[in-house]
Amino acid sequence: MSATPHAQRRRRRSRIIAVAAGLATVGALAAATTATAGDSSYGKPGKQKPSRYQDVQLLSFNDLHGNLEPPAGSSGRVTEVHEDGTTSTITAGGVEYMATHLRKARAGHPYSVTAAAGDMVGASPLISGLFHDEPTIEALNELDLDVTSVGNHEFDEGAKELGRLQKGGCHPTAGCYIPGKKFKGADFPYLAANVLNKKTNKPILKPYWVWKQNGVKIGFIGVTLEDTPGVVSAEGVKGLKFKDEVQTINKYAKELERQGVKSVVALIHEGGLPASTNYNYDCDSPGAGDGISGPIVDIAKKITPKVDALVTGHTHAAYACTINDPSGKPRMVTSAASFGRLYTDTTLTYDRRTGDISRTAVKSANHVVTRDVEKAADLTALIDRWRTLAAPIGNRPIGYISADISNAGTESPIGDLIADAQLAYGKELDPGTDLALMNPGGVRAPLTYAAKGSEGDGVVTYEEGFTVQPFANTVNLQDFTGAQLISVLKEQVTGVNAASPKVLQVSSGLTYTLDLTKTGVDRVVVDSIKLNGAAIDPTATYRVATNSFLAGGGDGFTTLGQGTNDLVGADDLTALEKYLTANSTATSPITPPAANRITVIK
The missing domain is CATH 3.90.780.10 (5'-Nucleotidase, C-terminal domain)
Structure with a gap:
C-alpha cells in the first residue's frame, strides 16, 4: 500500500513547519506560520469560518527499538481483557502492519498529528542494528511520524551518531550501505529539551516543535529520563548533561505560551506501571484506585497545567490514564507498550477562541497493531531491501x-x-x-x-x-x-x-x-x-x-x-x-x- 495523499501532505507539512521549533521571537514564529501548509481558502471571502472547537487526532507510540519485522515470542503479543473478565492473547507488531493501521486511523481526520516518546532506535534487531538503525529512520519517515522525543537508547552510539540520524549522511566508519545512495536522515524532528551540551549549556537538538493547521497550533516538548546516564554507557553520554524532566518541560511550556502557543503536549521518555498488564485495562475505572504507579506519576503531578497531555514511554507498558496536574485537574497520560505492538489514538479538542485544549473533551485509547490487515507495500519493500543486505550475515x-x-x-x-x-x-x-x-x-x-x-x-x-x-x-x-x-x-x-x-x-x-x-x-x-x-x-x-x-x-x-x-x-x-x-x-x-x-x- 503506497502512502495516501493525506500522508504525503502531512510529510510535506512536517518539513515546512519544522523551522518553527526553537524560534525565540513571536515575529519569527509568525513568519513560520505564513509558510505553513493547509487549507489556502481559509480566510478568503465567501468561505465558511471554521467552528470554534476542532478535534485534533493525536496518534502516538513509543519504544519501537527498531522492530521493523513482527517481533517474535512474548515480544510480539499483547493481552486483552474482555467485559466478562476473561483474557485473550493477540499477536501484534511489525511496521508493515503498523503503517496500514495508522493510515486507516488517519482516514477522515484532516487534523491529525503523529508523535512518539523515544527509543525509536537502539537495542534493535539485526535488520536495523546492523546498519546503525538507518532502516528504522527510513521506516519512520514512511510511517509519517511528525515528531518524537529522544529516549535513552538514542544515545547508545553517542550524540554525534544521533545527530547523523537526524540530519543524514553516511556512517563515518561503515560508509554508505547502498552504493550511490546517501542516507537522508529523519523527516521528523527529534526533540531533546533536557539534554544539554556541557560546553555550550544548550540543548543538543530542538527542545520543542509546533504543529499548525488552519490556525490550530499545538506545541510538543520532548524530554528523556534524567537518569539516562545511569542506563547508557559512559561513552554514549560523554559531553552531555541531563536536566530534570519537570523543570525543563515547565520552562519550555512558558516559552511556548509567550509565543502564543497555549496547547502543549509533552513527549516524555519516562513511564509508569499499570496495575494490570492487559493493554486495554481501564486504570480510571471505578474501583481501580491508583491504577498506575512508577516515576511518571510524580512527574505528571508536578508538570505545569499549561501542558494538556503526556505521551510517555520507557517502561514498555500499556496505559491510557488520567493523573491530576498541580491544580487538581485530570490530565491524560498514555503509553503504547513497545516494539510497535500498539498505537494510541487520542482526541484533543482545540478551542480556537482561547487557543487551548478543552481537557474535559480529551479521550484516549490504545489499539492493537494486529497482523490480520493488508501489509503496506512500501514498508514491505523497505524491509525486503534491508533484509537482502543483512541475509549473508544473519542467516x-x-x-x-x-x-x-x-x-x-x-x-x-x-x-x-x-x-x-x-x-x-x-x-x-x-x-x-x-x-x-x-x-x-x-x-x-x-x-x-x-x-x-x-x-x-x-x-x-x-x-x-x-x-x-x-x-x-x-x-x-x-x-x-x-x-x-x-x-x-x-x-x-x-x-x-x-x-x-x-x-x-x-x-x-x-x-x-x-x-x-x-x-x-x-x-x-x-x-x-x-x-x-x-x-x-x-x-x-x-x-x-x-x-x-x-x-x-x-x-x-x-x-x-x-x-x-x-x-x-x-x-x-x-x-x-x-x-x-x-x-x-x-x-x-x-x-x-x-x-x-x-x-x-x-
Missing part, C-alpha cells in the same frame, strides 16, 4: 535449542543462558573466573524454537542472537571481594533500584534468596548467598565476568564499577555464539535453563 546458524528459551520472569531462562555463556567465555580468558552477572535490561528478546523462514525448527541464527544481545558490549573480567559481591546483590533492591528492583541474571553455581515481602536491603537474604554450595567469604577474592555496561557501574550497580585487575574480552554476542556452538548440535540441542538459581519469595 548463519550458531546453535540449536530444544524449545523456546523465555525472557520472562524475575530470573529468566535466557538471562541464565547468557550468564552461563559469559562465565564460559570468562574461563577461556582466565580459568580462575568464578561467576558471571548479567543485567536484565541487556537481554532484549527470547530465543524461539519455531523456524523463521527456511532455517528449520530449533536452529538459532546469528540474527536471532543479535536480537537477544544487540549492544556490542564487551565481556569484562574484574576482581571483587566477597563483601563487594554481597553489596552488588544488595544494589538490586536499593538506591536507584529500590522502587523497581533490577534483578541480575546469574550464572550456574550462584544461588540465593530474594524475599520481596520485605523492604529495603533486607530483601536480599545474605545468609542464603552461596557459590557452588559454599557461603560467600567476605574477605575472599572472586573473579567476576560482566558486560562493559555493568563494569562501568551501569543500572545503579556502582560497586561493579570498583573492580580491580580488569581484563577486557570480545563482545557479548561472540560469547553467546561460542557457547551455543560448543554446547549444542542438531541432534543434541540446548534445553532451556530451569531458572531456579534465585529463590524469589513474593
